[in-house]
Amino acid sequence: MAGQSSGAVARTGDNPFLRAVAALSTLAGGTAAAMIVAAVLITCQMIWIRFVMNGTTVWQTEAVIYLMIAATLLGLSYVQRLRGHVNVDLIPLALPPRARKALAVLTLSLSVAVIAVMLWYGFEFWHLAWSRGWTSDTVWAIKLWIPYLALPLGLALFLLQLVADLVAVLLDVDKPFGLEDA
Amino acid sequence: MDPLLLGLIVAIATIVVLFSGISVAVGLLIVSGGFLIVFDGMRSLELMPEIFFGKLDNFALLSIPMFIIMGASIASTRAGADLYEALERWLTRVPGGLVISNLGACALFSAMSGSSPATCAAIGKMGIPEMRKRGYPDAVAAGSIAAGGTLGILIPPSVTMIVYGIATETSIGRLFLAGVIPGLMLVALFMAWSLYSTWRTGDVNLLRATPYSWREKVEILPRVLPFLAIILGVLYAMYGGIATPSETAAVGALLCLVIAMVIYKLWDPRALWVVLRDSTRESVMILFIIAAAGVFSYMLSSLFITQSIAEWIGTLDVNRWVLMAAINVFLLVAGFFLPPVAVILMAAPILMPIITTAGFDPIWFAVVLTINMEIGLISPPVGLNLYVINGIAPDIKLKTILVGSLPYVGCMILAIILLCLFPGLATWLPNAVMGAGG
Numbered sequence: 339m340a341g342q343s344s345g346a347v348a349r350t351g352d353n354p355f356l357r358a359v360a361a362l363s364t365l366a367g368g369t370a371a372a373m374i375v376a377a378v379l380i381t382c383q384m385i386w387i388r389f390v391m392n393g394t395t396v397w398q399t400e401a402v403i404y405l406m407i408a409a410t411l412l413g414l415s416y417v418q419r420l421r422g423h424v425n426v427d428l429i430p431l432a433l434p435p436r437a438r439k440a441l442a443v444l445t446l447s448l449s450v451a452v453i454a455v456m457l458w459y460g461f462e463f464w465h466l467a468w469s470r471g472w473t474s475d476t477v478w479a480i481k482l483w484i485p486y487l488a489l490p491l492g493l494a495l496f497l498l499q500l501v502a503d504l505v506a507v508l509l510d511v512d513k514p515f516g517l518e519d520a
Numbered sequence: 521m522d523p524l525l526l527g528l529i530v531a532i533a534t535i536v537v538l539f540s541g542i543s544v545a546v547g548l549l550i551v552s553g554g555f556l557i558v559f560d561g562m563r564s565l566e567l568m569p570e571i572f573f574g575k576l577d578n579f580a581l582l583s584i585p586m587f588i589i590m591g592a593s594i595a596s597t598r599a600g601a602d603l604y605e606a607l608e609r610w611l612t613r614v615p616g617g618l619v620i621s622n623l624g625a626c627a628l629f630s631a632m633s634g635s636s637p638a639t640c641a642a643i644g645k646m647g648i649p650e651m652r653k654r655g656y657p658d659a660v661a662a663g664s665i666a667a668g669g670t671l672g673i674l675i676p677p678s679v680t681m682i683v684y685g686i687a688t689e690t691s692i693g694r695l696f697l698a699g700v701i702p703g704l705m706l707v708a709l710f711m712a713w714s715l716y717s718t719w720r721t722g723d724v725n726l727l728r729a730t731p732y733s734w735r736e737k738v739e740i741l742p743r744v745l746p747f748l749a750i751i752l753g754v755l756y757a758m759y760g761g762i763a764t765p766s767e768t769a770a771v772g773a774l775l776c777l778v779i780a781m782v783i784y785k786l787w788d789p790r791a792l793w794v795v796l797r798d799s800t801r802e803s804v805m806i807l808f809i810i811a812a813a814g815v816f817s818y819m820l821s822s823l824f825i826t827q828s829i830a831e832w833i834g835t836l837d838v839n840r841w842v843l844m845a846a847i848n849v850f851l852l853v854a855g856f857f858l859p860p861v862a863v864i865l866m867a868a869p870i871l872m873p874i875i876t877t878a879g880f881d882p883i884w885f886a887v888v889l890t891i892n893m894e895i896g897l898i899s900p901p902v903g904l905n906l907y908v909i910n911g912i913a914p915d916i917k918l919k920t921i922l923v924g925s926l927p928y929v930g931c932m933i934l935a936i937i938l939l940c941l942f943p944g945l946a947t948w949l950p951n952a953v954m955g956a957g958g
Contacts, residue, residue, distance in 0.1 A: 371793075371800040374585050378777075381582065381770035385763060399579055406585065407576045410811070413804035422801040423543030423808065424859050428901055430541035445542040452550045460569035489569050515541050 348419050348503055351511040359502035360419060366495050367416025373409035377402045397478040404485035411492025415499040421516050430515045442514030446504040453497045460489035523828035530555060530825060544862045545812035552819040559823055568815055575814030576807060579766055580686055585803035586769030587677050591633035592799040593776040594747050597784035600629055600642025602743040609732040609740060618654060619664055619714040622647040626668025627707045631675045632751050636897050640669030640908040648913045657721055658916045663924025664714045666905045670894035673860055675703040680860045684886045687868035692765045693758055694950040698883045701945050702935060709931040746783060750775045759953060806861050813865035820869060830873035840878040851889055855896025863893060887946040888939055895932050898925040
């Protein structure tokens with residue numbers, strides 16, 4: 339089957355590196371959840387000001403969008419740890435244990451590679467916004483390096499969790515693709 | 521290289537990568553990155569994070585986490601069970617009894633939760649044991665809930681429809697309305713089949729309902745009405761033009777959380793965290809696919825694949841209904857393997873130009889597409905709902921669930937055919953409420 343949670347949360351054993359990464363991802367996940375709640379509250383506050391107080395709002399819409407983007411990027415590593423990113427695991431399910439492990443190593447390595455590339459250029463993009471002092475072209479004119487910071491930060495955490503997952507599969511701490519009865 | 525041939529290679533590469541068991545979003549980034557490097561050079565990758573960020577930089581997307589929080593807080597409560605009981609008590613005079621209240625509860629709960637597996641789980645937990653206790657065949661008990669649960673992505677508010685609206689830049693309000701009549705039509709078809717198959721068992725007692733007193737009928741209402749009122753309020757605010765879907769959904773999310781805490785006593789911080797964690801997981805998963813699919817469609821159009829396919833289809837001299845049939849088969853097959861959101865996001869940039877060139881209404885197409893995705897939810901090999909039912913009632917064989925669901929797949933195919941014959945089923949309501957065009 340495809341879908342989420344085709345297994346439990348990624349296992350760490352008592353490997354200190356895996357546990358540290360797991361703790362970081364959980365922290366990032368908590369932050370992401372808090373950001374989503376903040377987005378709910380700010381949107382409600384904006385509606386209150388606009389429709390009940392008949393006032394105008396300046397920063398809310400933008401802030402809410404950036405909170406949602408930051409929540410998505412910071413949430414990546416935590417959702418990876420919860421195995422919440424959907425995949426199609428028909429072929430891994432059909433494979434014998436050794437081939438399944440090899441495939442898991444291959445897919446995780448490819449994931450590490452592509453996220454590393456994204457992180458590299460994401461950092462460049464953020465750095466450009468920071469060094470040139472870009473601001474958004476709205477009334478609020480927020481310094482764009484602040485929301486853009488979610489790119490390098492979130493992708494770095496995601497990369498770390500992917501590396502940890504790869505290590506866990508290589509060390510046989512965790513099952514490939516989180517599938518039981520290998 | 522000829523963009524059409526290139527498109528074929530991209531399609532094959534995407535299928536291979538996605539079937540490797542890699543997560544869908546990362547897979548899309550890998551395929552996009554790979555083709556960009558080969559055909560546009562290494563430097564073209566530097567745009568990827570910017571496009572990724574830009575794709576998420578959209579206020580309309582906020583409605584996704586908001587509707588998910590609404591659904592998750594409702595699903596965390598006993599609301600499913602209460603709704604089920606309320607319908608059972610109120611529908612006593614309707615012939616057909618239990619299976620009818622089950623399907624009705626599925627339809628209502630899917631409107632509240634917007635999620636198919638959540639509906640299946642919430643109503644099935646109560647409905648399946650109850651139906652089996654009263655002697656309904658296992659296949660009917662499991663099949664009706666599996667099918668009823670799929671309504672979650674069609675009846676508004678539906679996250680799937682929001683994603684379609686964002687991917688194709690069509691009005692989310694119209695899309696929601698377009699799902700209403702086809703949704704009710706599906707409910708009616710499901711009910712008709714359930715009654716027929718129950719009647720066929722020869723046990724007439726099953727079609728009778730148990731009588732309830734007025735006291736029993738009234739006392740359950742306070743537990744059911746608040747959530748229904750919020751959903752209706754949210755929809756009213758949207759269509760009254762008072763606020764955008766994202767804004768109304770945010771208010772709805774806050775209200776649903778508060779009601780879950782007050783009426784259902786969701787005070788325990790751990791229980792509250794489970795709701796927030798599940799919402800975050802679901803939202804991040806969908807938003808990540810949206811952003812990655814944005815990079816994917818950038819790659820497709822920067823290699824001129826999207827444009828060439830649309831042109832090529834334009835020059836093909838095929839009947840538009842043959843084309844629609846082919847698209848349906850494609851969607852059906854894709855839906856067998858991939859979650860609805862992923863199918864919509866990958867297919868939308870390619871299919872949209874084709875659909876509009878062939879003169880189909882994108883709003884109408886959204887409904888056809890969604891019913892296709894519903895079929896995927898109760899068909900092997902992926903069929904998420906089948907596994908949810910399997911989890912709730914482990915002693916019903918997966919094969920029985922599957923066989924029980926098949927006639928409902930037939931109902932859905934019938935619904936698609938009806939929609940092709942009478943497109944007004946989907947387009948009439950949005951046009952009547954929001955005016956024609958747009």
